[in-house]
Amino acid sequence: MKGRPDSSPFVRLFGRFLREQGLPVTHQREAVAEVVFGSGEHLSVDEIERVLRSDGQHIGKATIYRALDLLVRSKLVAELDFGEGFKRYEHRLSADPIHEHLICLNCNAVTEFQSDEVHRIEAMVSARHGFRPTRHKLEIYGLCQECTVAGVEVTPEGLTCPIETV
């Protein structure tokens, strides 16, 4: 396990979920769970496959996708989409169960943050619309501190003043 954080409690929880569902607890499912729970990152399927390979485990991509589907259904793992054209996965049982993301448009770095206000907005807006919320997603896109001090500039390409000729 190469010095990654201990993921065994979470893997055990996943095993319990599988048993609750009457599904076999297989080597491959545990291996995928270990990688996801053992990383603080938002992993792509490719990255998960790479970590498994570096541990000497050859698990087919289809199996990884199927294991991730179960992990998401167990609610132990969340599926993320930062608009990169593929999905990422993160475990949801860290100290910060619900958090939002700051995403750098230049280097793709992702910073997490929490905001109680978002929950208030979710509740208020939902009440106003008769909506029953189950989850929300708040993402802020822009330039991270590193890229800003490195002098990276966002190049606005839109109309100089769209509204003026309406």
Added chain:
Amino acid sequence: MKGRPDSSPFVRLFGRFLREQGLPVTHQREAVAEVVFGSGEHLSVDEIERVLRSDGQHIGKATIYRALDLLVRSKLVAELDFGEGFKRYEHRLSADPIHEHLICLNCNAVTEFQSDEVHRIEAMVSARHGFRPTRHKLEIYGLCQECTVAGVEVTPEGLTCPIETV
């Protein structure tokens, strides 16, 4: 034009953008722009193609994608991703320039709302992290009023009590 709202001012703006960029203003680009600006919906590429076809216009998908890319670059149109596996597009020059989305997990209905608080959160969180925000995205997923009164239930499938055996 089939009784859709008048989209010509926006199409003219798009034409101005194209000229500013030294790009030709073609029939196809104007036709795609007309469809997007003429609809209050969040349209997929398939839906745009269908509307064009019903107007008797046969425009290749590749051209639609290329026109949408220009519309997004002009900042007159926003690209949306509700996790359906494909993108949607909406015009950004309506009365509500920046808004968030309530998305029904059962019928996929999308309701828009505005929240000044989100802008405050964006500013505060960004300041705290030295982040330079350019845009944000807040989506609340759940059950819309119609589906709730229709008796639809969200079926929680996760672990009965994940945390208890950690």
Added chain:
DNA sequence: GTCCATGCAAACCTTTTGCACTATA
């Protein structure tokens, strides 16, 4: 022994690209 999972490859879906031809400016 039954049932489900795995692995591989093929299929799938959306989006992008290459290229011969056509239209804009």
Added chain:
DNA sequence: TATAGTGCAAAAGGTTTGCATGGAC
């Protein structure tokens, strides 16, 4: 007339599926 756009089809990239084999319970 030069330059860029269009349309078609093929390719690309991520994800899903079919099927024969192998493993969990």
